[in-house]
Amino acid sequence: MLLLMILLFCSLRVVTAQTNSTGSARALDALLQDYAYRALVRPRTRTGRVYDGVVPSNLTGIMVSAMRLRSGSLRRHGFGMYKEFEIPMGIVEKPYVKRLVLVYQNLGNWSIVYHPPPGYVYLAPVLGLLAYNASDLMAKNLQALRINASGQPISIKFSDIKSLPEGPVPKCVSFDLNGTFDFSDVLPDKTCTTFQQGHFSIVVESTALSPVPSRHGKKNNSKVWIIVGSVLGGLALLVILGLLVLLAYKYKKAKKMQHMERAAEVGESLEMTRVGSTMAPAATVTRTQPTLETEYVP
Numbered sequence: 001m002l003l004l005m006i007l008l009f010c011s012l013r014v015v016t017a018q019t020n021s022t023g024s025a026r027a028l029d030a031l032l033q034d035y036a037y038r039a040l041v042r043p044r045t046r047t048g049r050v051y052d053g054v055v056p057s058n059l060t061g062i063m064v065s066a067m068r069l070r071s072g073s074l075r076r077h078g079f080g081m082y083k084e085f086e087i088p089m090g091i092v093e094k095p096y097v098k099r100l101v102l103v104y105q106n107l108g109n110w111s112i113v114y115h116p117p118p119g120y121v122y123l124a125p126v127l128g129l130l131a132y133n134a135s136d137l138m139a140k141n142l143q144a145l146r147i148n149a150s151g152q153p154i155s156i157k158f159s160d161i162k163s164l165p166e167g168p169v170p171k172c173v174s175f176d177l178n179g180t181f182d183f184s185d186v187l188p189d190k191t192c193t194t195f196q197q198g199h200f201s202i203v204v205e206s207t208a209l210s211p212v213p214s215r216h217g218k219k220n221n222s223k224v225w226i227i228v229g230s231v232l233g234g235l236a237l238l239v240i241l242g243l244l245v246l247l248a249y250k251y252k253k254a255k256k257m258q259h260m261e262r263a264a265e266v267g268e269s270l271e272m273t274r275v276g277s278t279m280a281p282a283a284t285v286t287r288t289q290p291t292l293e294t295e296y297v298p
């Protein structure tokens, strides 16, 4: 029973860890904000210069950068190319700050971990663009500012994109900070557009790719099979244990019965007593007490 409970507990933990990817994506954003800010050379941080950060070793494969801008300059001039993002003029942030830091994220092979696209396969890594208050460059756990492109949208020119498969139509996907996602068309030259901060990539439906199985689906399936397998294995183990206990019990009972029978046999056999020169059986206990006739009261 204990074994089963431990198994169930473990599988539940796996499931909950998997379903709440929004929470973990926000936690990752917070961590990457910190590591991107550390890249800014302090105290003489240059405005409009891109600083590439270093992520902790447990997140190898992710790239981050940070760039500080005056919000007035961003609104009036935009920036041009910031990694894969082309920042047009007309960007306003909410709430207003005097200076902001644009944090760039390339989630690389971690894309699927933090932004699992249900039923889709990534053709490009997930890229993130988030804006933060630049007043305190030592700050951690900052809340992302909302940015809004009031004129042209921000363009995302994916450089690292897998060759498009024949048949299924690739789509741009954008995840906003609530974990909700939207699809839009991929523009010529493999570009997606957005009016807001968030995370972006290009996907195709995994069902449309029957010869190439979805990596995500496979991973999920194998996880499910691991859970089902361990629960079934646990149950089988329990049944075997139960059978063993039953067998042991039966064996013990059988032995006891044998013992009792033997004891009974011994008890039944009359003791042999020497009477003269011959052995004669004699009862140890007289079974019916003799009664004298005179004692007998009718």
Ligand SMILES: *[C@@H]1O[C@H](CO)[C@@H](O)[C@H](O)[C@H]1NC(C)=O
Residues within 6 Å of the ligand: 019, 020, 022, 023, 024
């Ligand atoms: C996931 O995590 C976020 C933030 O930690 C939380 O607000 C949300 O309620 C969680 N969702 C579920 C389904 O547990």
Ligand SMILES: *[C@@H]1O[C@H](CO)[C@@H](O)[C@H](O)[C@H]1NC(C)=O
Residues within 6 Å of the ligand: 031, 056, 057, 058, 059
């Ligand atoms: C990675 O390591 C950093 C620092 O060593 C730690 O703060 C963070 O929680 C870790 N993140 C994950 C996702 O393991």
Ligand SMILES: *[C@@H]1O[C@H](CO)[C@@H](O)[C@H](O)[C@H]1NC(C)=O
Residues within 6 Å of the ligand: 060, 061, 109, 110, 113
């Ligand atoms: C991504 O790749 C790096 C090495 O390039 C590896 O250390 C890391 O574990 C990988 N992450 C995932 C989620 O597979």
Ligand SMILES: *[C@@H]1O[C@H](CO)[C@@H](O)[C@H](O)[C@H]1NC(C)=O
Residues within 6 Å of the ligand: 095, 096, 097, 133, 134, 135, 136
């Ligand atoms: C930006 O940070 C500064 C210093 O931490 C703070 O005083 C200011 O209120 C922040 N601005 C916003 C809009 O949060």
Ligand SMILES: *[C@@H]1O[C@H](CO)[C@@H](O)[C@H](O)[C@H]1NC(C)=O
Residues within 6 Å of the ligand: 148, 149, 150
């Ligand atoms: C973004 O800016 C446009 C134009 O100024 C405005 O119509 C729209 O409501 C804004 N969106 C948000 C989410 O602030």
Ligand SMILES: *[C@@H]1O[C@H](CO)[C@@H](O)[C@H](O)[C@H]1NC(C)=O
Residues within 6 Å of the ligand: 176, 178, 180
């Ligand atoms: C995200 O959440 C905020 C409030 O939590 C809400 O105002 C906003 O409309 C949501 N955005 C989307 C796209 O669901």
